[in-house]
Amino acid sequence: MIYLDNAATTKPCKEAIEAAEEAFINFANPSSLHRLGLEAEKMVLSARKAVAALCGCADSEIYFTSGGTESNNTVIRGIKAPKKKNHLITTKIEHPSVKEPFEIMKESGFRVDYIGVDEDGTINLDELYDKLDSETALVSVMHVNNETGTVQPIDKISKLIKQRTAGAFFHVDAVQSYGKIPFLPEKLGVDFASFSAHKINGIKGIGALYAKSAKILPWAAGGGQQKGIRSGTENVPGIAAFGAAAKFHLNNNASEIARLRGLFLKNIEENIPNVRYNGSRVDFSPYILNVSFLGIKAEILLHALESRGIYVSTGSACSSNKPMPSPTLVAMGRTKEEINGAVRFSFDDTLTENDVNEAVAALCDEVAKIRQVMR
Ligand SMILES: Cc1ncc(COP(=O)(O)O)c(C=O)c1O
Structure with missing residues (x-):
């Protein structure tokens, strides 16, 4: 084959499968106060460290989600836009898990612009420059296109956003770049980024959101896990496997x-x-x-x-x-x-x-x- x-x-790596197995055996809830709970919590903390290390951010900036789709939706639909900021920008080549939430935001009254690309699939920076205005609340651009592999100039986009509009957030769907080509959100001036474990030899149904600030409304409210940004008992086997896959991808x-x-x-x-x-x-x-x-x-x-x-x-x-x-x-x-x-x-x-x-x-x-x- x-x-x-x-x-x-991708095929799960041996390390990810072993880490998930270990977490299935120690099945405790990481929020439980007893010893077994603390051991499960340790697995989550160690995986968060590995996931953060792969994109050079702080552990505290990583929130586990069910995957790239959830991370994208959490940011786009949950962005805490100041009252006067009613404008969102994305591109014509985004994954459906970005495109569809933007359509929903449009239906709920936001003004949305979709930036075009050239024949290589690179976004038109002049068009982006023209569309950015004082009402822009969020710009979302993917790093690597999932169909063509074209890499967007995230550093240039980030600079344009800062130059043109104060206080607009920048989200990057980094599902196809995280762990594969360098992606350092902090250095690039990115506020939010989405990652998915099953694209880097982890397992399906687990991903992460990088969030520099917590300026998003959680869509899953509940027990307050992960600082209330993503409530719900953590998927410890998935998270442990993600951590192992992230370590595997360091080299x-x-x-x-x-x-x-x-x-x-x-x-x-x-x-x-x-x-x-x-x-x-x-x-x-x-x-x-x-x-x-x-x-x-x-x-x-x-x-x-x-x-x-x-x-x-x-x-x-x-x-x-x-x-x-x-x-x-x-x-x-x-x-x-x-x-x-x-x-x-x-x-x-x-x-x-x-x-x-x-x-x-x-x-x-x-x-x-x-x-x-x-x-
Ligand atoms: C660019 C991009 N974003 C988001 C996703 C969705 O990720 P997930 O399958 O983890 O929900 C994918 C999956 O194909 C993708 O390629």
């Missing part, structure tokens, strides 16, 4: 993955005619590669590769079951043919040169076969 769908989810192999991604793309472009690369050739995540095979329906190619034990994706996992064109590729100005033929290959640190060679050889065969039939 060659699994190239790591942007959808990831991004430069080798970048080399293999480069080889993958080069081999495709040299051996398969009529392809178009979707993304930036300058600022990209080494873990995501998106290519359109013209004249081919990506879903047919996906299943042809699957029959050879190679697993890829046609769009983001969350939207690939909806028969609608990828809004990200639409925003990048891709044609219908390019969008229909777009395949995402996404990697983790276990990728080898052998995998790359085998996958590209299979691609060459299957693309030629499908094109032959469609002629």
